[in-house]
Amino acid sequence: MAEEDTSPASITGKLDTRFIGQKIIYFPQLSSTMDVARSEARQGASEGTAIIAGEQTSGRGRVKRLWLSPPGNIALSLILYPDVSNLPYLIMIASLAVVRSIENVAGLKADIKWPNDILIDGKKVCGILIENEISGGRTARAIIGIGVNVNLGALKIQDSYIPVTSLEKEVQGTVAKTDLINNLLVEMERLYLELPDGESIYKEWRDKLVTLGKRVIVRTGTETLEGLAESVDSTGALMLKLDDGSSTRIVAGDVTLRER
Ligand code: BTN
Numbered sequence: 001m002a003e004e005d006t007s008p009a010s011i012t013g014k015l016d017t018r019f020i021g022q023k024i025i026y027f028p029q030l031s032s033t034m035d036v037a038r039s040e041a042r043q044g045a046s047e048g049t050a051i052i053a054g055e056q057t058s059g060r061g062r063v064k065r066l067w068l069s070p071p072g073n074i075a076l077s078l079i080l081y082p083d084v085s086n087l088p089y090l091i092m093i094a095s096l097a098v099v100r101s102i103e104n105v106a107g108l109k110a111d112i113k114w115p116n117d118i119l120i121d122g123k124k125v126c127g128i129l130i131e132n133e134i135s136g137g138r139t140a141r142a143i144i145g146i147g148v149n150v151n152l153g154a155l156k157i158q159d160s161y162i163p164v165t166s167l168e169k170e171v172q173g174t175v176a177k178t179d180l181i182n183n184l185l186v187e188m189e190r191l192y193l194e195l196p197d198g199e200s201i202y203k204e205w206r207d208k209l210v211t212l213g214k215r216v217i218v219r220t221g222t223e224t225l226e227g228l229a230e231s232v233d234s235t236g237a238l239m240l241k242l243d244d245g246s247s248t249r250i251v252a253g254d255v256t257l258r259e260r
Contacts, residue, residue, distance in 0.1 A: 011182055011185075021188075038131070054071055071153075075145075079142075091116045112210065112211075122163070149167065214258065230247065
Protein backbone atom coordinates (compact mmCIF):
# COMPACT_ATOMS: atom_id res chain seq x y z
CA MET A 1 0.00 0.00 0.00
CA ALA A 2 1.29 3.51 -0.82
CA GLU A 3 2.50 5.53 2.17
CA GLU A 4 0.13 8.24 3.33
CA ASP A 5 1.04 11.84 2.47
CA THR A 6 2.39 13.51 5.63
CA SER A 7 3.64 16.64 3.88
CA PRO A 8 3.18 20.00 5.67
CA ALA A 9 0.20 21.09 3.59
CA SER A 10 -1.73 17.93 4.40
CA ILE A 11 -1.31 18.69 8.13
CA THR A 12 -1.37 22.49 8.42
CA GLY A 13 -4.27 22.82 5.97
CA LYS A 14 -6.68 21.82 8.72
CA LEU A 15 -4.65 22.62 11.83
CA ASP A 16 -6.49 24.61 14.48
CA THR A 17 -3.58 25.91 16.58
CA ARG A 18 -2.09 29.34 17.24
CA PHE A 19 1.57 28.43 16.91
CA ILE A 20 2.32 24.75 17.46
CA GLY A 21 2.75 23.12 14.05
CA GLN A 22 2.02 26.32 12.17
CA LYS A 23 5.43 25.87 10.61
CA ILE A 24 6.30 22.34 9.56
CA ILE A 25 9.54 21.32 7.91
CA TYR A 26 9.09 17.94 6.28
CA PHE A 27 11.70 15.49 5.00
CA PRO A 28 10.76 12.23 3.26
CA GLN A 29 13.94 10.73 4.76
CA LEU A 30 16.23 12.12 7.43
CA SER A 31 18.87 10.97 9.90
CA SER A 32 17.06 12.27 13.02
CA THR A 33 14.45 15.00 13.45
CA MET A 34 16.20 15.88 16.75
CA ASP A 35 19.32 17.12 14.98
CA VAL A 36 17.45 19.18 12.41
CA ALA A 37 15.21 20.66 15.10
CA ARG A 38 18.25 21.67 17.15
CA SER A 39 19.92 23.31 14.21
CA GLU A 40 16.70 25.12 13.19
CA ALA A 41 16.26 26.33 16.77
CA ARG A 42 19.84 27.61 16.82
CA GLN A 43 18.99 29.61 13.71
CA GLY A 44 16.00 31.15 15.47
CA ALA A 45 13.08 28.95 14.36
CA SER A 46 9.77 30.19 15.74
CA GLU A 47 8.22 28.52 18.74
CA GLY A 48 6.09 25.53 17.76
CA THR A 49 8.05 24.71 14.59
CA ALA A 50 7.78 20.99 13.90
CA ILE A 51 10.27 18.85 12.04
CA ILE A 52 8.67 15.73 10.58
CA ALA A 53 10.36 12.86 8.77
CA GLY A 54 8.73 10.24 6.60
CA GLU A 55 11.51 7.92 7.68
CA GLN A 56 14.60 8.27 9.91
CA THR A 57 17.87 6.51 9.23
CA SER A 58 19.47 7.24 12.65
CA GLY A 59 16.52 7.82 14.95
CA ARG A 60 17.60 7.88 18.58
CA GLY A 61 15.88 6.98 21.79
CA ARG A 62 16.56 7.64 25.44
CA VAL A 63 19.63 6.26 27.20
CA LYS A 64 21.52 6.21 23.90
CA ARG A 65 19.26 3.60 22.34
CA LEU A 66 18.59 3.36 18.64
CA TRP A 67 15.02 4.18 17.61
CA LEU A 68 13.86 2.32 14.54
CA SER A 69 11.78 4.66 12.48
CA PRO A 70 10.45 3.09 9.27
CA PRO A 71 7.89 4.89 7.06
CA GLY A 72 4.97 3.63 9.19
CA ASN A 73 6.33 5.42 12.27
CA ILE A 74 5.49 9.05 13.03
CA ALA A 75 8.79 10.86 13.68
CA LEU A 76 8.35 14.39 14.85
CA SER A 77 10.36 16.95 16.82
CA LEU A 78 8.87 20.13 18.18
CA ILE A 79 10.80 23.29 19.06
CA LEU A 80 9.72 25.16 22.19
CA TYR A 81 11.19 27.96 24.31
CA PRO A 82 9.52 27.56 27.72
CA ASP A 83 10.57 29.24 30.92
CA VAL A 84 13.16 27.15 32.79
CA SER A 85 10.66 26.59 35.61
CA ASN A 86 8.34 24.85 33.13
CA LEU A 87 10.89 22.40 31.74
CA PRO A 88 9.86 19.51 34.07
CA TYR A 89 6.32 19.71 32.70
CA LEU A 90 7.36 19.04 29.10
CA ILE A 91 7.57 15.29 29.70
CA MET A 92 4.09 15.34 31.18
CA ILE A 93 2.61 17.50 28.44
CA ALA A 94 4.07 15.42 25.64
CA SER A 95 2.97 12.12 27.21
CA LEU A 96 -0.55 13.36 27.86
CA ALA A 97 -0.87 14.84 24.36
CA VAL A 98 0.08 11.48 22.85
CA VAL A 99 -2.33 9.58 25.10
CA ARG A 100 -5.17 11.99 24.27
CA SER A 101 -4.54 11.92 20.52
CA ILE A 102 -4.36 8.12 20.44
CA GLU A 103 -7.70 8.03 22.18
CA ASN A 104 -9.23 10.77 19.99
CA VAL A 105 -8.04 9.41 16.66
CA ALA A 106 -7.64 5.65 17.13
CA GLY A 107 -10.16 5.18 19.93
CA LEU A 108 -7.61 3.28 22.03
CA LYS A 109 -6.83 3.63 25.73
CA ALA A 110 -3.16 4.27 26.31
CA ASP A 111 -1.13 4.40 29.53
CA ILE A 112 2.11 6.07 30.52
CA LYS A 113 5.09 4.16 31.89
CA TRP A 114 7.37 6.47 33.86
CA PRO A 115 8.77 8.70 32.68
CA ASN A 116 7.36 8.91 29.17
CA ASP A 117 6.78 5.64 27.34
CA ILE A 118 3.30 5.25 25.97
CA LEU A 119 1.86 1.75 26.23
CA ILE A 120 -1.23 0.02 24.95
CA ASP A 121 -2.03 -3.07 26.96
CA GLY A 122 1.53 -3.19 28.30
CA LYS A 123 3.17 -2.85 24.88
CA LYS A 124 5.12 0.21 23.81
CA VAL A 125 3.48 2.21 21.04
CA CYS A 126 5.34 5.51 21.41
CA GLY A 127 8.59 6.85 22.79
CA ILE A 128 9.38 10.43 23.70
CA LEU A 129 12.80 12.04 23.88
CA ILE A 130 13.29 15.51 25.29
CA GLU A 131 16.53 17.44 24.85
CA ASN A 132 16.82 20.79 26.60
CA GLU A 133 19.59 23.34 26.36
CA ILE A 134 19.93 25.95 29.07
CA SER A 135 22.18 28.95 28.74
CA GLY A 136 22.74 31.70 31.30
CA GLY A 137 19.89 30.36 33.44
CA ARG A 138 17.39 30.53 30.56
CA THR A 139 16.02 27.93 28.18
CA ALA A 140 17.91 28.30 24.93
CA ARG A 141 15.70 25.63 23.37
CA ALA A 142 13.67 22.56 24.23
CA ILE A 143 13.24 19.87 21.62
CA ILE A 144 10.48 17.33 22.11
CA GLY A 145 10.91 14.24 19.93
CA ILE A 146 7.95 11.92 19.52
CA GLY A 147 7.96 8.59 17.72
CA VAL A 148 4.63 6.79 17.33
CA ASN A 149 4.34 3.32 15.86
CA VAL A 150 1.38 3.63 13.54
CA ASN A 151 2.35 0.69 11.36
CA LEU A 152 5.56 -1.22 11.96
CA GLY A 153 5.25 -3.50 8.95
CA ALA A 154 7.56 -6.45 9.34
CA LEU A 155 9.56 -4.80 12.13
CA LYS A 156 8.94 -6.30 15.54
CA ILE A 157 11.73 -5.40 17.90
CA GLN A 158 12.06 -1.74 18.69
CA ASP A 159 12.92 -1.85 22.33
CA SER A 160 14.83 -4.60 24.04
CA TYR A 161 13.18 -4.20 27.43
CA ILE A 162 9.48 -4.47 26.67
CA PRO A 163 7.19 -5.73 23.93
CA VAL A 164 6.08 -3.26 21.27
CA THR A 165 2.96 -2.72 19.23
CA SER A 166 1.53 -0.37 16.64
CA LEU A 167 -1.77 1.49 16.45
CA GLU A 168 -2.81 -0.32 13.30
CA LYS A 169 -2.14 -3.67 14.92
CA GLU A 170 -4.26 -2.70 17.90
CA VAL A 171 -7.23 -1.38 15.89
CA GLN A 172 -6.79 -4.07 13.23
CA GLY A 173 -7.34 -1.45 10.57
CA THR A 174 -5.85 1.78 9.29
CA VAL A 175 -5.05 4.89 11.29
CA ALA A 176 -4.52 8.16 9.40
CA LYS A 177 -1.10 9.55 10.30
CA THR A 178 -2.07 13.10 9.32
CA ASP A 179 -5.10 13.02 11.62
CA LEU A 180 -2.95 11.74 14.47
CA ILE A 181 -0.23 14.35 13.92
CA ASN A 182 -2.85 17.08 13.62
CA ASN A 183 -4.57 16.08 16.85
CA LEU A 184 -1.25 15.60 18.64
CA LEU A 185 -0.23 19.17 17.78
CA VAL A 186 -3.61 20.51 18.95
CA GLU A 187 -3.36 18.65 22.27
CA MET A 188 0.26 19.74 22.74
CA GLU A 189 -0.73 23.37 22.38
CA ARG A 190 -3.77 23.03 24.61
CA LEU A 191 -1.65 21.58 27.43
CA TYR A 192 1.31 23.91 26.85
CA LEU A 193 -0.95 26.95 27.12
CA GLU A 194 -2.09 25.74 30.56
CA LEU A 195 1.38 26.61 31.87
CA PRO A 196 2.55 28.11 34.17
CA ASP A 197 -0.18 26.36 36.13
CA GLY A 198 1.31 22.87 35.88
CA GLU A 199 -0.61 21.39 38.81
CA SER A 200 -3.50 19.92 36.80
CA ILE A 201 -1.07 18.64 34.15
CA TYR A 202 0.99 16.94 36.87
CA LYS A 203 -2.10 15.33 38.40
CA GLU A 204 -3.44 14.03 35.06
CA TRP A 205 -0.01 12.63 34.17
CA ARG A 206 0.42 10.99 37.59
CA ASP A 207 -3.03 9.39 37.35
CA LYS A 208 -2.17 7.83 33.99
CA LEU A 209 1.11 6.25 35.15
CA VAL A 210 0.93 2.45 35.17
CA THR A 211 4.18 2.40 37.10
CA LEU A 212 2.95 3.50 40.52
CA GLY A 213 2.33 0.82 43.13
CA LYS A 214 4.31 -1.74 41.09
CA ARG A 215 7.62 -3.44 41.69
CA VAL A 216 10.08 -2.11 39.17
CA ILE A 217 13.66 -2.33 38.04
CA VAL A 218 15.12 1.10 37.32
CA ARG A 219 18.23 1.57 35.24
CA THR A 220 19.77 4.98 35.68
CA GLY A 221 22.91 5.91 33.78
CA THR A 222 25.03 4.62 36.65
CA GLU A 223 23.14 1.92 38.55
CA THR A 224 20.31 -0.61 38.49
CA LEU A 225 17.84 -0.51 41.37
CA GLU A 226 14.85 -2.63 42.27
CA GLY A 227 11.97 -1.63 44.50
CA LEU A 228 8.43 -0.34 44.76
CA ALA A 229 7.48 2.66 42.63
CA GLU A 230 5.83 4.68 45.37
CA SER A 231 5.01 8.06 43.88
CA VAL A 232 6.11 10.85 41.59
CA ASP A 233 6.66 14.45 42.62
CA SER A 234 5.60 17.54 40.71
CA THR A 235 8.99 17.79 39.00
CA GLY A 236 8.36 14.35 37.50
CA ALA A 237 10.90 12.50 39.67
CA LEU A 238 10.10 8.95 40.79
CA MET A 239 10.23 7.94 44.45
CA LEU A 240 11.43 4.35 44.71
CA LYS A 241 11.13 2.38 47.96
CA LEU A 242 14.04 -0.03 48.19
CA ASP A 243 13.88 -3.40 49.92
CA ASP A 244 15.88 -2.10 52.90
CA GLY A 245 13.01 0.32 53.60
CA SER A 246 14.79 3.44 52.41
CA SER A 247 13.45 5.64 49.62
CA THR A 248 15.39 7.15 46.77
CA ARG A 249 14.44 9.88 44.32
CA ILE A 250 15.12 9.14 40.65
CA VAL A 251 15.22 11.98 38.17
CA ALA A 252 16.01 10.04 35.01
CA GLY A 253 16.07 6.37 34.20
CA ASP A 254 14.46 3.51 32.42
CA VAL A 255 11.87 1.36 34.14
CA THR A 256 10.94 -2.27 33.67
CA LEU A 257 7.77 -3.41 35.44
CA ARG A 258 8.16 -6.62 37.45
CA GLU A 259 5.18 -8.94 37.16
CA ARG A 260 4.82 -10.11 40.77
C1 BTN B 1 12.54 6.34 23.54
O1 BTN B 1 11.53 5.68 23.78
O2 BTN B 1 13.65 5.93 23.89
C2 BTN B 1 12.40 7.67 22.85
C3 BTN B 1 12.19 7.52 21.37
C4 BTN B 1 12.06 8.86 20.67
C5 BTN B 1 11.94 8.71 19.17
C6 BTN B 1 11.66 10.01 18.49
S1 BTN B 1 11.21 9.81 16.80
C7 BTN B 1 11.33 11.52 16.56
C8 BTN B 1 12.56 11.99 17.30
N1 BTN B 1 13.75 11.78 16.48
C9 BTN B 1 14.58 10.90 17.02
O3 BTN B 1 15.68 10.57 16.54
N2 BTN B 1 14.08 10.44 18.19
C10 BTN B 1 12.80 11.03 18.49
